[in-house]
Amino acid sequence: MRDTGFWTSDVDRLATAYLPGPNGLQVWDRPGGAWSQPPAFGDAAAGLVSTVDDLLAFGRMLLHGGHPLLSADAVGEMTRDQLTFKQRQRDGQGVLNGRGWGFCQSVVINGPHAGALGWDGGLGTSWLIDPAQDLALIVFTQRMFETAQAPKVHGDLQAAAYAALP
Numbered sequence: 001m002r003d004t005g006f007w008t009s010d011v012d013r014l015a016t017a018y019l020p021g022p023n024g025l026q027v028w029d030r031p032g033g034a035w036s037q038p039p040a041f042g043d044a045a046a047g048l049v050s051t052v053d054d055l056l057a058f059g060r061m062l063l064h065g066g067h068p069l070l071s072a073d074a075v076g077e078m079t080r081d082q083l084t085f086k087q088r089q090r091d092g093q094g095v096l097n098g099r100g101w102g103f104c105q106s107v108v109i110n111g112p113h114a115g116a117l118g119w120d121g122g123l124g125t126s127w128l129i130d131p132a133q134d135l136a137l138i139v140f141t142q143r144m145f146e147t148a149q150a151p152k153v154h155g156d157l158q159a160a161a162y163a164a165l166p
Contacts, residue, residue, distance in 0.1 A: 001057055004050040006042045007035050014049065017123055019144045028144055046122070052138050059129040059136035062117075078103040079117050079131075097149055113162070120150035128158055137161045 008014065014031035029035070035049045061067065066075035081100025088100060088109075099106040108116040116135075118128035124141035139154050 001050070001054040004048055004054045006047055006049070007038050008049055009036065011036045013051075015140075015142045017142050017144065020146050025143065050125075052140060055125075055127050055138045056136055059127060059138070063129055063131055063134060063136060079105070079107065081107045081109050120145070120154060126150050126154045133162070133165055135161060135165065 003013075011031045014035060016027055016031060017029040018025040019028040020026075035047075039047060061069060062075055062079065065072040070078075079102045081102065083101050097106075100109040101107065102117060105117045105119045108114050113130060115132055116128055116130035118126065118137075120126040122145045124143040124145065126139045128137045129135065137158055139157050141151070141153065143151070145151060
């Protein structure tokens, strides 16, 4: 994942990030903005810049049991729900939206896609992998989420990907 980090000096590869406003989209961060210099503090919970290719490589690594970087046992622990029922109930319909939590991603725990995992990032990026379907789906919109939930288009694209499977 050569193109993933907390910043990049190659600002020509950064996209403008937008924020929904009362009169449409407004610029929130330009390519020469926040991610063009090292952060004062690298926040492991947020703020990475990446590429579709790097996220696809990460997703494929998880789909292949961690090979060649992680053990299958490590990936098994990362990708299983680590929360108790009581902990999930405390979230209500907030960030997890009825999902569980592995290490660094949410885990679908019910329904036809149970076992799928991924994350929806507040600046308009989402990724989902489903080991049962050998599916990796990555969406970059560069449009900041208005709530803790990804916009409908992310779910629509995931549904379309599932519908296209044989």
